[in-house]
Amino acid sequence: MINVEEEIVPMSLFFKKQYNLKKLLAEQKNPQNNFKVISVVGTNGKGSTSNYIYKNLYKNNKSVGLFFSPAFIYHNERIQVNNQWIEDEILLKIIEDSKPLFEKYELTFFEIWTYIAIVYFNLKKIELAVVEAGIGGMKDATSLFENQIAVCLTSIGFDHTDVLGNKIENIIENKIKIVKNNNKIYTTINNYKYDDIFKSFVSNEIIYCEPTNNLTYQKYNQGIAKEVLKLFNIQFDANTNVPLGRQSVLKEDPNFIIDGCHNFNGAEELVKSIKDLDKYTILFASSKGRENSEMVAFLKSKCKEFYVTTFDHFKAWELNLVNEDNKVYDWKQFLNDNINKDILVCGSLYFIPLVYRWFMGGK
Known part of the structure; x- marks a missing residue:
C-alpha cells in the first residue's frame, strides 16, 4: 500500500x-x-x-x-x-x-x-x-x-x-x-x-x-x-462498518475519539452524537482559510477544555491567525500529556489521519 x-x-x-x-x-x-x-x-x-x-x-x-x-x-x-x-x-x-x-x-x-x-x-x-x-x-x-x-x-x-x-x-x-x-x-x-x-x-x-x-x-x-x-432488492446491513475518521473510538475508559468534522454542519452533528461531551477535552485543527471559522467558538462552548493546533500539511491553517488563546504547537506531546482524559480530536480530514497513525504507532 x-x-x-x-x-x-x-x-x-x-x-x-x-x-x-x-x-x-x-x-x-x-x-x-x-x-x-x-x-x-x-x-x-x-x-x-x-x-x-x-x-x-x-x-x-x-x-x-x-x-x-x-x-x-x-x-x-x-x-x-x-x-x-x-x-x-x-x-x-x-x-x-x-x-x-x-x-x-x-x-x-x-x-x-x-x-x-x-x-x-x-x-x-x-x-x-x-x-x-x-x-x-x-x-x-x-x-x-x-x-x-x-x-x-x-x-x-x-x-x-x-x-x-x-x-x-x-x-x-x-x-x-x-x-x-x-x-x-x-x-x-x-x-x-x-x-x-x-x-x-x-x-x-x-x-x-x-x-x-x-x-x-x-x-x-x-x-x-x-x-x-x-x-x-437488497436489505441494508446495519452492521456495515463506517470508514475511519467518522467518530472513530480508538480507546475507551477514558475515551479517545477522532472525527473529521471539517465544517460547521459536521460539528453540529458530532456534538449531538457524543454523550457527555462537556467532560471532554477537544483538540481541533482546520484547513487554510478557515482561521476565522465559527466552529472554534461553537466547539469550545460544548466541552470541558478546548484547544486548537496545526499540523504538517500544505493545506493546514495558520495557527497564529486563529482567534483562540489555547494554542497547542506540538499536538503529539499534548495528546501524550492528556491521554488519561476523555479526548476528542476533530477537524480537517488531512489532520485526523495523522492523529490516527500516531495513536496506532504508539505514544
Whole structure:
C-alpha cells in the first residue's frame, strides 16, 4: 500500500481555471460510461453513504467499484473493486502510462484521480460504481459519468464557498444538478426544508429518506443507503462498518475519539452524537482559510477544555491567525500529556489521519 504522504500525483495541481478531463474522455470514446454509476453529493456524509452502499452491494454479489476522497492512510483506498483496494503495481503503472495525457490535457489533481478510477474500473470490468463527488456536483469531474442510475444527496451546508458560492441556493444548485435524465434523487428527511429550492432546479422525483435507529449522525447516511439499496432488492446491513475518521473510538475508559468534522454542519452533528461531551477535552485543527471559522467558538462552548493546533500539511491553517488563546504547537506531546482524559480530536480530514497513525504507532 502507498502511504498518502508519498506524492504520486502532484499536489500542486489541486485547482485550475480550466478543466479538461471531458476532452480526454471524449477522445477515448467516453470509457466512464461503460458501467453504471450511483453519484453521491453533499456537504457531509458523502464518504460514509458511499461506503454503506458499496459494501452492501458487494456483500450481495454485485461487481462494484468505489471512488471516494480524500484517502485516509493509503492512496489505494480511493479506488476499490469488490472490497479490494487498487493494487500498488497497477496504480503506479496507470499513472506512469498516463503521464503524457495528464500533461497534454493539464489535468488537475482530482481529475487525475478520477481518470485513474475510470481506467481501473474498465480493467476490472465492473458493472456498477459508487462515485463520490469531490466538490459540488454539476461542475465536478464526477459529473462526467453519464451512465447514472441514481443520485444520493447527503447533508447540505456551507463549505467550499469560494468555489460553490455563499448562498444556500447556489450550493444546492451545484450539487443537485449532477442528476442525469429522469433518475431519482435520494436525500435525508432533514433536507425537506429545501424542497422548494430543489424543485426550482430539477423536476426529478426526490425520495426523502428516514434515518435508521443508529445513535450517531450516521443514521441519516444509513437511511439514504437503505433506500437506494431497494433498487437492487437488497436489505441494508446495519452492521456495515463506517470508514475511519467518522467518530472513530480508538480507546475507551477514558475515551479517545477522532472525527473529521471539517465544517460547521459536521460539528453540529458530532456534538449531538457524543454523550457527555462537556467532560471532554477537544483538540481541533482546520484547513487554510478557515482561521476565522465559527466552529472554534461553537466547539469550545460544548466541552470541558478546548484547544486548537496545526499540523504538517500544505493545506493546514495558520495557527497564529486563529482567534483562540489555547494554542497547542506540538499536538503529539499534548495528546501524550492528556491521554488519561476523555479526548476528542476533530477537524480537517488531512489532520485526523495523522492523529490516527500516531495513536496506532504508539505514544
